[in-house]
Amino acid sequence: MRQYSALQISDAAFNYEGRRDGWPAFFSFAPTRVDTVPADSTITREHGEHRIYWHADIAKDTVCTVGGCSIEELARGRTTIADAPVAELIVARWFGPAQALGEIAGGISRLMDKPIRVTTVSPLTGIHRIRDLRTTSVLRASLTVPSDYVEVPWPGFPSSSFSKGVNLGGKWRTVPNGR
Amino acid sequence: MRFLALSLIGLGIACSSRSHPSLAPEVVSVQGITFAVDTTPEVTPLGPGPVRPLGIRVTWAGSRGRVDILSSPLRPVMKIGDVTVGRSQAQLVTSIFLTAPGSCWSDQR
Numbered sequence: 001m002r003q004y005s006a007l008q009i010s011d012a013a014f015n016y017e018g019r020r021d022g023w024p025a026f027f028s029f030a031p032t033r034v035d036t037v038p039a040d041s042t043i044t045r046e047h048g049e050h051r052i053y054w055h056a057d058i059a060k061d062t063v064c065t066v067g068g069c070s071i072e073e074l075a076r077g078r079t080t081i082a083d084a085p086v087a088e089l090i091v092a093r094w095f096g097p098a099q100a101l102g103e104i105a106g107g108i109s110r111l112m113d114k115p116i117r118v119t120t121v122s123p124l125t126g127i128h129r130i131r132d133l134r135t136t137s138v139l140r141a142s143l144t145v146p147s148d149y150v151e152v153p154w155p156g157f158p159s160s161s162f163s164k165g166v167n168l169g170g171k172w173r174t175v176p177n178g179r
Numbered sequence: 180m181r182f183l184a185l186s187l188i189g190l191g192i193a194c195s196s197r198s199h200p201s202l203a204p205e206v207v208s209v210q211g212i213t214f215a216v217d218t219t220p221e222v223t224p225l226g227p228g229p230v231r232p233l234g235i236r237v238t239w240a241g242s243r244g245r246v247d248i249l250s251s252p253l254r255p256v257m258k259i260g261d262v263t264v265g266r267s268q269a270q271l272v273t274s275i276f277l278t279a280p281g282s283c284w285s286d287q288r
Contacts, residue, residue: 090233091233091235091246091248094216094235094237094244094246095244095246097237098212098214098237098238098239098244099239099244101212101214101239102211102212102239102240102244108212116214128216128217129216129217130214130215130216130217130237131214131215131216131217132213132214132215133212133213133214134212134213134214135210135211135212135213136210136211136212136213136238136240137208137209137210137211138208138209138210138211138213138238138240138241138245139207139208140206140207140208140209140241141207142238142245143209143240143241143243143245
């Protein structure tokens with residue numbers, strides 16, 4: 001049986017003016033300590049609210065790494081996931097930047113082949129370079145959940161946790177509008 | 180309220196314009212953008228140990244987004260400070276269905 005799970009974005013916003021709306025005054029950094037835990041540990045079922053702060057930039061320095069970089073800011077934003085396993089941030093952190101690039105004024109033609117960098121600050125922080133940015137024709141059906149997929153809660157979540165108020169996932173089976 | 184659905188899909192969606200021979204292209208498709216996340220070590224900080232980025236392709240079109248998991252590095256469950264990182268369900272499925280991506284959907288309406 002093919003399955004999918006849903007999670008809720010409780011807050012999301014972005015802007016193209018460089019504003020840090022809704023961001024904390026500063027991010028605290030601490031030394032990292034890494035432990036490997038057994039895959040079947042109950043700790044892997046931990047979940048909670050996660051806040052993602054991100055910005056997308058064009059890196060003007062080809063040798064730039066972290067800090068001291070000459071950049072052109074493209075967009076800044078935030079996304080709050082109401083309740084999810086931490087690991088899902090690995091994919092959830094891309095939705096804000098994707099929308100911002102997709103809706104940027106004038107389109108992305110001037111951004112193609114530029115060294116675009118996306119920084120995401122969350123329980124999983126990363127600096128990523130994107131490549132092969134281009135416009136494309138997307139099949140509407142590829143943006144929907146196929147009818148034979150069944151919604152299930154995330155591992156460790158109660159069975160009552162899925163699709164609250166969203167028509168039991170029905171919205172994901174609807175072909176999106178737009179040009 | 181906005182919702183994001185993560186699918187545990189292991190198979191691509193077998194749709195093409197040939198599936199809708201009587202429909203105009205704009206009916207079956209929508210214009211959007213797509214990009215890939217560069218995972219080459221030269222440009223992407225790998226993080227401590229096996230914390231490495233997924234190989235993904237991101238698409239945004241028609242008010243929705245989609246992330247296709249193209250590759251997933253093998254890594255154990257890790258505890259980094261107070262944060263425990265397990266295997267994403269998308270990663271898990273991708274690891275099972277190596278020939279096809281996992282996917283995610285986002286609805287911003």
